[in-house]
Amino acid sequence: MKMKINKLGVVALRSTVLIVTAGASVALSIAPASAETSIGSCSAGDGYYANYSVAYHNSGAYDYIDRYNWYIGKGGSHNNVEARTKADKNFGRSDPTYHTWISGDDIRAGNGSHPVSGVKVPASEKMYVEFKFVFDRPRLGDPRCDGHTRNV
Amino acid sequence: MKRLRLAVVVGGLVVVAACASAPDQPPATSVDDSTRAPRLIAVSSEGAIVADPRTATFSGFERSGRQVWIDHEAMAAGAEASCLAQCPDVVFSGTFDQNGPDPVPREIVAGQSSQLDISTAHIRRVLDARSLSDAVIVENKPGEGSWLRVAPSGTRIPISSTSMVWAQNLDRTEAVAFSRSEGSSQEHVLRFHRADGGWRLVDDLAPRGKAWGTKAWGACVAGQNGPILLVGEEPVLLFDDHRRLPLHTDLPIPGECSLGAVSGVVLNRTINGAGERNTSVRGIDLAGLQTWSRDLSGEAFVAMHPSNGLVALTHNGKLELLDSQGHIQGVRDSVASAMFTASGELVTIGLDGKVHWSDL
Numbered sequence: 001m002k003m004k005i006n007k008l009g010v011v012a013l014r015s016t017v018l019i020v021t022a023g024a025s026v027a028l029s030i031a032p033a034s035a036e037t038s039i040g041s042c043s044a045g046d047g048y049y050a051n052y053s054v055a056y057h058n059s060g061a062y063d064y065i066d067r068y069n070w071y072i073g074k075g076g077s078h079n080n081v082e083a084r085t086k087a088d089k090n091f092g093r094s095d096p097t098y099h100t101w102i103s104g105d106d107i108r109a110g111n112g113s114h115p116v117s118g119v120k121v122p123a124s125e126k127m128y129v130e131f132k133f134v135f136d137r138p139r140l141g142d143p144r145c146d147g148h149t150r151n152v
Numbered sequence: 153m154k155r156l157r158l159a160v161v162v163g164g165l166v167v168v169a170a171c172a173s174a175p176d177q178p179p180a181t182s183v184d185d186s187t188r189a190p191r192l193i194a195v196s197s198e199g200a201i202v203a204d205p206r207t208a209t210f211s212g213f214e215r216s217g218r219q220v221w222i223d224h225e226a227m228a229a230g231a232e233a234s235c236l237a238q239c240p241d242v243v244f245s246g247t248f249d250q251n252g253p254d255p256v257p258r259e260i261v262a263g264q265s266s267q268l269d270i271s272t273a274h275i276r277r278v279l280d281a282r283s284l285s286d287a288v289i290v291e292n293k294p295g296e297g298s299w300l301r302v303a304p305s306g307t308r309i310p311i312s313s314t315s316m317v318w319a320q321n322l323d324r325t326e327a328v329a330f331s332r333s334e335g336s337s338q339e340h341v342l343r344f345h346r347a348d349g350g351w352r353l354v355d356d357l358a359p360r361g362k363a364w365g366t367k368a369w370g371a372c373v374a375g376q377n378g379p380i381l382l383v384g385e386e387p388v389l390l391f392d393d394h395r396r397l398p399l400h401t402d403l404p405i406p407g408e409c410s411l412g413a414v415s416g417v418v419l420n421r422t423i424n425g426a427g428e429r430n431t432s433v434r435g436i437d438l439a440g441l442q443t444w445s446r447d448l449s450g451e452a453f454v455a456m457h458p459s460n461g462l463v464a465l466t467h468n469g470k471l472e473l474l475d476s477q478g479h480i481q482g483v484r485d486s487v488a489s490a491m492f493t494a495s496g497e498l499v500t501i502g503l504d505g506k507v508h509w510s511d512l
Contacts, residue, residue, distance in 0.1 A: 041425055054423045057370065057407030058451075060193050061203035061210065061227050064369065066384075066405055115385070117332065117369065118315060120248060122227050123188055124208035128427060150427045 044143035076136035088126035189488035199240035212240025279318035319371035323494035372411035397440040412456035444478025464490040
């Protein structure tokens with residue numbers, strides 16, 4: 001099992017989270033973001049912001065996450081991204097997590113994405129993905145913001 | 153007069169034995185992200201299996217439209233549902249955890265639920281089964297590895313991952329299987345044909361790493377001698393003579409497909425930052441080229457007619473029938489999901505939960 005500590009102060013574990021195997025590689029694959037990435041965003045002020053979206057497919061009664069997509073609007077080459085696939089249970093704080101991905105300290109500004117496989121969520125769940133971003137800002141502290149693909 | 157109805161709860165399964173002829177009617181629904189509509193999972197001329205996200209249930213409908221069973225456990229357990237010899241007789245197998253252990257597969261035949269003693273393996277996932285003795289099963293036993301077991305032939309095909317994709321044509325005579333997992337580029341695309349009362353492995357195409365990379369997670373099979381369409385990050389059409397045609401569309405990831413004898417459809421789903429689901433649908437020809445496009449809000453579902461190129465496109469509570477160029481040939485309101493049978497009948501489930509068979 002690989003471990004590392006990123007700027008969010010979180011120990012990154014490549015392991016199973018709750019139910020579904022986190023089988024995705026941590027290797028980054030940069031792909032053009034789809035047009036939908038421009039809709040959801042979070043901002044950390046001073047021009048630092050990120051847009052995000054999720055690609056998925058359906059098979060039978062289940063959805064499968066295919067990619068976490070983002071666009072980092074400002075920052076150096078050492079930004080950080082976290083993404084968690086969750087189910088909205090209206091608990092407010094204890095939604096079950098189906099998958100967690102935590103980047104290394106090496107995410108460049110601009111379009112980015114991370115491939116995911118094997119994350120299976122029943123269509124009966126109100127699935128959403130929670131994103132967290134830490135922006136690489138020279139000399140000053142790194143600003144951060146978070147958001148989620150949830151319309152609640 | 154109040155309808156008489158006997159509901160027997162057996163381990164999460166409610167067997168509905170209707171004493172009157174009227175169908176059991178699930179509640180009506182609206183179509184939005186918070187109450188996702190019921191969708192057809194599998195159909196035949198005899199019956200249909202429905203998944204209802206609102207209630208986390210699978211249910212079985214006879215051709216008369218009568219609901220003959222409803223199951224409250226399988227979806228929550230991550231089980232896959234597939235029809236036995238005829239729908240809505242069903243087998244449930246598998247779970248969320250790719251590493252198992254898997255529960256004993258279960259069947260519902262004529263409305264009666266029972267364990268299906270089809271395998272004693274640690275992992276036992278039924279890809280297709282007409283009966284106990286006519287099936288393709290993913291199995292794994294610690295220390296012995298993983299394989300596909302084909303009954304009744306007894307063939308065992310070693311596999312490196314138990315996360316297998318299985319796709320078959322509508323009349324269940326042609327099929328393809330391969331591993332969904334990354335890092336299995338040496339694994340082959342296995343093509344099956346049905347003959348002499350069972351599935352037969354008829355082709356073991358080139359290792360998938362040479363065929364299309366390592367990132368495919370879905371497939372569609374048109375029919376005998378027709379191509380196979382593999383979808384995922386590197387979509388491709390594979391032909392019987394081992395020709396490979398990359399698929400060219402403007403979708404970032406064609407993640408699902410439906411394929412007929414003369415054309416096909418692929419689609420891409422996204423959830424944007426506002427939590428809105430969108431579906432991009434693209435028509436394709438068998439040269440791998442895009443022929444038409446639709447970008448739709450909400451969740452859309454597509455199904456290809458087996459022979460004449462018609463597409464059943466359902467979105468936002470309506471059904472559109474499109475020709476192979478994407479031109480609308482007909483519209484029906486209040487439809488949640490549609491599929492075709494092997495003979496080309498259209499099966500729909502309405503927003504009112506009623507399942508209906510019709511000729512076009």
